[in-house]
Amino acid sequence: MLTKSEICKIIAECTGVSPKLVKACFQVYSDLVKKEIKSQGQVRLPELGTFRVTIGRERISVNPITGAQTRIPPKPKVKFRAAKPLKEVTATIKWKYVSEDDELLQPKRKATGFFNNRQNDEE
Template identity: 35%
Template sequence: MNKNEIAQLMVKDSSIIKSNALKVIDTLVTVVGDVLKKKQGKVTLVGFGTFKVIDKKAKVGRNPKTGAKINIPKKRVPKFVAGKVLKTLVK
């Protein structure tokens, strides 16, 4: 499901128009991204889940084509942990 399909469902289930639904989705993504940029940023939507950033350590990997060892630098990556309500809905 893509952003437009989600917006259509929002229009169907509420009294907002599609352009406003798209703005809400874009704003949510922007706000979550801005919070996660901060060192200890975390966004929790109770029942839905938590967006956070985890730090991956540097490691040595292998080039699958040549088999040569390569250094993979440390990096910060976003992670989503589903909440209880969302987990229950999916079961």
């Protein structure tokens, strides 16, 4: 995954603009997206997609140790919907399905943690 610095460096090399100017433009673009999300609730990025604010539902959380229930209030969340050009690009990505039986998914060592230790203590 590219970092912000790597993205700015690539854009600077492709456009012939100084990396410092590209970084400043990137920051302005980022600030503009945040401002639009805050004021309008959504922002459309041409060729990429749309960021939209939605309100999550209220839910109940249960503490696995004590069983105590806690109400988690609804809160705003950001959702992204990809634009058609981005969907077309992702449709051409070649990938390989890895089944659960594959060795890559098997843990390399026994997991250790609070719940595993509690089970061992009870035995």
